Amino acid sequence: MKRRKFFGQMGMAISGFFGIGSLHGHPHSRNTLPKRLSDHPISIGTWNCPDAILTSGQLMEGGTPSLEAVVKGVAVEEANENNTTVGIGASPDRSGRVTLDACVMNSNGDCGAVMAVENIVHVARLAQHVMEDTPHVNLVGLGAEEFAYSKGFPKTQLLSMAAEKRWKAWLQKSEFTPKINVENHDTIGMLCLDAQGKLSGSCTTSGLAYKMKGRVGDSPIIGSGLFVDNQVGAATATGLGEAVIKTVGSFLIVELMRNGWSPQKACEEAIGRILSQQTGKPDFQVGFIAINIAGERGAFSIHKGFSFTHYESGKAINVPSSSAY
Ligand code: GLY
Numbered sequence: 001m002k003r004r005k006f007f008g009q010m011g012m013a014i015s016g017f018f019g020i021g022s023l024h025g026h027p028h029s030r031n032t033l034p035k036r037l038s039d040h041p042i043s044i045g046t047w048n049c050p051d052a053i054l055t056s057g058q059l060m061e062g063g064t065p066s067l068e069a070v071v072k073g074v075a076v077e078e079a080n081e082n083n084t085t086v087g088i089g090a091s092p093d094r095s096g097r098v099t100l101d102a103c104v105m106n107s108n109g110d111c112g113a114v115m116a117v118e119n120i121v122h123v124a125r126l127a128q129h130v131m132e133d134t135p136h137v138n139l140v141g142l143g144a145e146e147f148a149y150s151k152g153f154p155k156t157q158l159l160s161m162a163a164e165k166r167w168k169a170w171l172q173k174s175e176f177t178p179k180i181n182v183e184n185h186d187t188i189g190m191l192c193l194d195a196q197g198k199l200s201g202s203c204t205t206s207g208l209a210y211k212m213k214g215r216v217g218d219s220p221i222i223g224s225g226l227f228v229d230n231q232v233g234a235a236t237a238t239g240l241g242e243a244v245i246k247t248v249g250s251f252l253i254v255e256l257m258r259n260g261w262s263p264q265k266a267c268e269e270a271i272g273r274i275l276s277q278q279t280g281k282p283d284f285q286v287g288f289i290a291i292n293i294a295g296e297r298g299a300f301s302i303h304k305g306f307s308f309t310h311y312e313s314g315k316a317i318n319v320p321s322s323s324a325y
Contacts, residue, residue, distance in 0.1 A: 028269075029260030033232065034294035036197060041066075042295050043073065043311040045190040046238040046287060050309055050316035052076040056192050057311030066192035066200035067106045067128070074102075074124045074202045077188045081160055085186040088121050089160040090206030092167050094174065095213045098158035101220040102127045102204035107230040111137055113220040114144040119155045124204045126153065127220070137222065170210055187219050189226060189236025191291050199293065201228045203236050217241020223251035232258045233293055235267070238306070239286030247273045253290045263290035263298030271300050271324055287321055300324070 041060030045053050056073030060066060078087030078100075085091065092098045102123035103113035112131025114123050115138065126148050130139050139147055149155065159167075187205035194200075203226040205219040218241035219225035225241070227250035228234040235253035237244045244250075249270045256266035267288040274286055287301035289308045299308045299321040306321040 028256075028262065028265040033258075033260065034292060034296065036294050038295065039195045039197070040295075041069075041195055041311070042193040042291060042297075043069065043190065044289055044291055044297055045073070045188055045309050046236065046289055046306075047188065048307055048309055048318045049077055049188055049190075050318065051080075052188060052190065053309045053311050053316040056190060057316070058314070060192060060194045061314075063195070065196070066194040066198045067104065069194065070190050070192040070200045070202045071104060071124050071128055073190050073192070074188050074204045075122050078122050078124065078204055081162075083188075084163065084166075085206055085209070086188050086204055087123070087206070088156060088158050089163055090158065091163055091209035092159055092206075093213050093215065094171075094176070094210045096159065096164070096167055097213065098163070098206055100158070100204070100206055101216055102202065103220040103222055103226050104128045104131060104200070104202045105222060105226055105228040105234075106131070106200045107198040107228070109229065111222045111228075113138045113222060115140040115216045115220045116214060117141065117144045117148070119145060119158060120148045120153050121156050121158065122153065124202045126151070127202070138220070140216075167210070174210075176210055187225070187238040189219070189238055189289065191228070191234045191236055191289065193234075193291060193293070193295060197230075197293065199228050199230050199234050199291075201226045201234045201236055207241065218244035218249070221245060223248050225250060227251045227254045229254050229258070230293070233263060233291055235263075235270075235288055235290035237286065237288050239301070240284040243274045243277075243282075243284060243286050246277060249274070249286070249288060253288060257290065257292050263292050263296050264300065265298070266290055267298040267300035268324075271302055275302065275324060281325055289321075 081089035235250040287306035
């Protein structure tokens with residue numbers, strides 16, 4: 001897609017947000033939100049994560065509500081030591097510490113998040129506890145870790161031998177290049193719609209490899225890495241978190257869908273919004289996925305290489321995303 005086209009769409013979107021005009025008149029908008037066509041559960045996740053998607057899809061087929069399905073789904077990748085960007089085995093920050101970020105959001109609009117948590121594998125579940133068992137939305141660092149122990153989470157060494165070896169090799173030059181793509185991807189974002197029409201989402205990550213100590217990206221930030229509105233749809237992000245935060249990408253996508261945009265066009269617009277802040281072709285990746293309450297889906301990224309996985313008839317299908325470049 002040409003950047004010109006993005007700018008056109010962006011102008012329409014801005015006028016809608018500030019009440020200057022209505023997005024309902026935009027060529028990408030439909031006057032009514034679509035109705036759900038079937039009650040088959042839907043699960044969609046960033047990147048190639050078949051086991052996580054199968055887990056959540058099959059759980060929902062068996063009647064498990066979307067929130068439990070999404071947390072159990074992303075837990076598959078959190079426990080996968082070979083996934084170098086989520087949970088155990090993830091790359092550390094530049095001081096050698098693995099710190100994890102995660103959030104969850106349910107169909108009531110309740111949400112919880114944890115940030116910069118050490119020694120805990122299942123941080124999406126921990127974020128669910130923050131949502132359900134505290135009066136707060138965000139817990140960070142040691143406070144989140146201590147809360148995890150109070151809930152019975154085990155203390156676990158997150159830095160694997162392989163990750164330590166990669167980090168020590170990185171230290172030789174200490175060059176920070178926040179490049180994210182299929183070979184070095186980040187973040188599992190997952191959206192689930194159950195047979196009852198309840199939407200939930202989760203986003204879980206170790207963030208950028210060799211990030212500054214204390215750095216938190218978009219993934220646990222509600223509205224940026226994830227947003228769910230059961231009247232409209234849901235969106236989640238992967239890629240360079242700073243760019244997603246600056247445009248509040250997932251919230252933007254849901255608001256565009258509220259104004260009648262399809263999930264696909266809304267994802268394209270969110271990427272266009274990021275590109276409009278750049279001069280020239282950016283050397284970082286961002287990808288979004290979205291679904292609406294009718295079960296339509298969308299995905300778009302800055303660069304080729306992003307893909308998503310969705311659940312269909314008992315199978316997890318990985319699909320390359322379309323992209324701006
Ligand atoms: N998208 C994950 C991060 O930037 O931390």
